[in-house]
Structures are given as C-alpha cells and as structure tokens.
Amino acid sequence: MGPKPKASVPRKPRDRRHWYQAAFALGLNAWIPSWLKGEIFQGGIKGVCVPALNCYSCPSAMGACPIGAMQTFFGGLRFNLSIAEKKFGLYVAGFLAAVGSAVGRMPCGWVCPFGYIQELFYKIPTPKLRLPHVMTYFRYLVLAAMVVALPLLIVDEFGYGQTWFCKWICPAGTLEAGIPLVLLKTDLRPLVGFMYYWKLGLLALFAGWFVFSQRPFCRTVCPLGAFWGLFNKGSLFRMAVDDEKCTLCDKCFKDCPVEIKIYEKANSPDCVRCLRCVSSCKFGAISYEFLGKKEVSPDLRVKTPAQSRRSAA
Amino acid sequence: MKRRLPWVLFALSLVVMAAGLLLGEYKTVLEKAITVCLDCIGIG
Numbered sequence: 001m002g003p004k005p006k007a008s009v010p011r012k013p014r015d016r017r018h019w020y021q022a023a024f025a026l027g028l029n030a031w032i033p034s035w036l037k038g039e040i041f042q043g044g045i046k047g048v049c050v051p052a053l054n055c056y057s058c059p060s061a062m063g064a065c066p067i068g069a070m071q072t073f074f075g076g077l078r079f080n081l082s083i084a085e086k087k088f089g090l091y092v093a094g095f096l097a098a099v100g101s102a103v104g105r106m107p108c109g110w111v112c113p114f115g116y117i118q119e120l121f122y123k124i125p126t127p128k129l130r131l132p133h134v135m136t137y138f139r140y141l142v143l144a145a146m147v148v149a150l151p152l153l154i155v156d157e158f159g160y161g162q163t164w165f166c167k168w169i170c171p172a173g174t175l176e177a178g179i180p181l182v183l184l185k186t187d188l189r190p191l192v193g194f195m196y197y198w199k200l201g202l203l204a205l206f207a208g209w210f211v212f213s214q215r216p217f218c219r220t221v222c223p224l225g226a227f228w229g230l231f232n233k234g235s236l237f238r239m240a241v242d243d244e245k246c247t248l249c250d251k252c253f254k255d256c257p258v259e260i261k262i263y264e265k266a267n268s269p270d271c272v273r274c275l276r277c278v279s280s281c282k283f284g285a286i287s288y289e290f291l292g293k294k295e296v297s298p299d300l301r302v303k304t305p306a307q308s309r310r311s312a313a
Numbered sequence: 314m315k316r317r318l319p320w321v322l323f324a325l326s327l328v329v330m331a332a333g334l335l336l337g338e339y340k341t342v343l344e345k346a347i348t349v350c351l352d353c354i355g356i357g
C-alpha cells in the first residue's frame with residue numbers, strides 16, 4: 001500500500017511586503033548612534049527628501065520629511081520681509097510630483113514607517129470597525145489648510161509662518177521624535193507644556209484607532225497620501241481590473257488595507273498599491289502595469305500543459 | 314496619446330526639482346532637517 005496522497009490545498013501567495021516595510025522603516029532611520037548620544041543625525045545627506053512621513057527630528061532619521069520641508073518653505077516665503085529667502089520649495093514640490101507621477105501612492109503601502117506601524121497595530125485581535133468613506137475627504141482639507149494655506153497666510157510675531165501640520169497634528173513626529181527626544185535630552189524636559197501633552201493625547205487617540213480600523217491616519221488625515229493619491233489615476237504605475245475575469249466575489253475588498261473595491265475604481269486615490277488584491281484574486285482579474293510590463297499574481301500566470309498536469313496530480 | 318501624460322508629468326517634475334536644487338533649496342531643507350524641530354516634537 002503506497003503513501004496516502006496529500007490533499008491539494010490551495011496555497012496563499014506569500015506576501016513579502018511587510019519585510020520591505022520593516023527594511024524601509026529601519027533604512028530611513030538607520031543612524032542608531034544618535035540614540036546613544038541623545039542627538040539627531042546631522043549628516044549632509046539629510047537634505048534628501050524621503051518618500052514617507054518620517055520625522056526628521058527622529059534621532060536616527062537619515063533624510064527629510066517632505067511635508068515638514070514643504071511647510072518650512074511656505075512658512076518662510078515672505079515677500080514683505082527683505083531678509084526672508086524667496087524660495088518656493090521647488091525641490092520638494094518636484095520630488096513629491098516625481099514620486100507621484102511615477103508610482104502614485106505606492107510609497108504609502110511599501111515605504112512609510114507610520115503606515116507600517118498602523119498595520120502592525122491592526123493585527124491586535126479585536127472587533128474591527130470600517131471607516132465611512134466620507135471621512136477620507138478630510139485629508140484634503142488637512143493638506144490644503146495645514147500644509148499650504150495656514151503656513152502661507154498666518155504669521156507669527158517675527159512675520160513668518162509656522163509648520164501647522166507638524167505642530168498641531170503630526171503623530172509621527174510625536175512618536176518618532178517627541179517622545180524619544182524628551183526622554184533622551186534632559187534639557188528639553190522643562191519646556192514640556194500644553195502642546196506636548198496635546199500631541200501626546202492625539203497620538204494616544206490615533207494609536208487606539210489603529211487597533212480597530214485599518215490605516216485610519218493614512219486614509220483620513222495624511223497630507224502626503226492625499227497629495228500622492230491625486231496622481232494614482234495618471235501615474236506610470238497603474239492598476240487594472242479585467243471585467244471579464246472579475247466575479248465580484250469581494251475577496252479583494254476583504255483583504256484590502258484601505259477598504260476599497262478596486263473593481264469599481266482601479267486607480268482610486270485611496271489605493272496605497274500594496275498589491276494585496278493582486279495576490280488575493282483567485283481569478284487573476286487584477287493586475288498592475290509599470291513601464292509597459294504587465295503582471296498578475298505569480299501563481300496565476302498561464303501554466304504550461306506540463307505544469308498544469310503536475311499541479312493537478 | 315493618453316499614456317504620454319505620466320511621462321510628461323514625470324519629466325516636468327524632475328525639471329522643477331532640478332530648478333529647486335539649482336536655487337539652493339537643498340541647503341534650506343538640510344538646515345531645517347539637522348536642527349531639532351521643536352514644533353514637530355510639541356515644544357515649539
């Protein structure tokens with residue numbers, strides 16, 4: 001009597017994305033010696049913008065947060081002040097547009113450490129809440145008001161604008177820089193006041209929300225995601241759904257970290273292009289295209305007759 | 314024709330970025346990035 005044949009169980013395609021997310025989180029914050037010294041990294045490469053919401057005041061941050069940098073330019077753009085630099089932030093705006101026009105919101109799904117943190121929190125087993133879609137429009141208000149309008153229009157006693165988003169909202173700054181620096185630098189502790197506790201409270205609220213909802217900060221608040229999402233429809237990297245193969249089974253919707261129905265709008269501004277839907281679709285209906293190359297899930301590629309016979313055996 | 318738009322946008326973005334670099338904006342970003350941002354950490 002021969003060995004009992006194993007039952008054929010369809011294997012879930014391996015999702016390696018979390019390894020990329022972990023590698024980018026570490027890579028963007030790789031200057032570990034700063035943690036020991038209680039200082040921030042001050043190397044000459046730190047002027048390079050990173051494609052993520054990663055606070056440059058994090059002790060080990062290797063690059064510049066584009067949202068923080070953009071607000072700095074807007075806050076300093078003063079034509080009524082002779083000493084003010086007349087710089088428009090073309091470097092940062094060009095960087096943001098270049099990333100957006102190449103891959104759209106993809107860095108949100110693969111690079112951003114704060115997005116990764118949200119996904120890790122969501123793994124905590126609790127009842128889960130879906131976000132009403134209307135809340136996702138709030139991020140455009142944050143982008144327009146906190147990153148552009150207020151830094152440009154409201155000035156302080158010295159005649160300059162402030163970094164409103166960083167100051168009042170950004171929980172990534174509190175987590176990556178506020179908490180570590182106040183712990184590491186004793187001279188900062190006497191300066192802790194209302195603003196610090198406000199941001200700490202906001203971070204605590206967000207952290208709680210991360211457990212119950214999928215990527216709530218990215219979807220409702222993040223101005224960087226709001227900006228890159230505008231490029232999703234017209235970027236070089238594109239998602240596509242084959243209507244003839246799609247059975248509307250909603251497996252992609254159930255697996256989507258931003259809860260979108262990709263078969264309704266393949267290049268939605270909400271999509272972070274994590275490609276989970278590509279690998280979860282059993283029918284090979286979802287694909288992506290970049291620089292003329294089209295890909296579907298690796299295990300759904302057309303098989304040769306020999307491969308088909310082997311997998312059927 | 315439609316697929317040319319992303320390329321045009323991408324090329325334009327690179328030109329804008331290069332213009333910013335030529336105007337010395339890298340230094341402005343660097344100066345901001347190597348200084349502890351008190352606003353970011355909730356102390357400013």
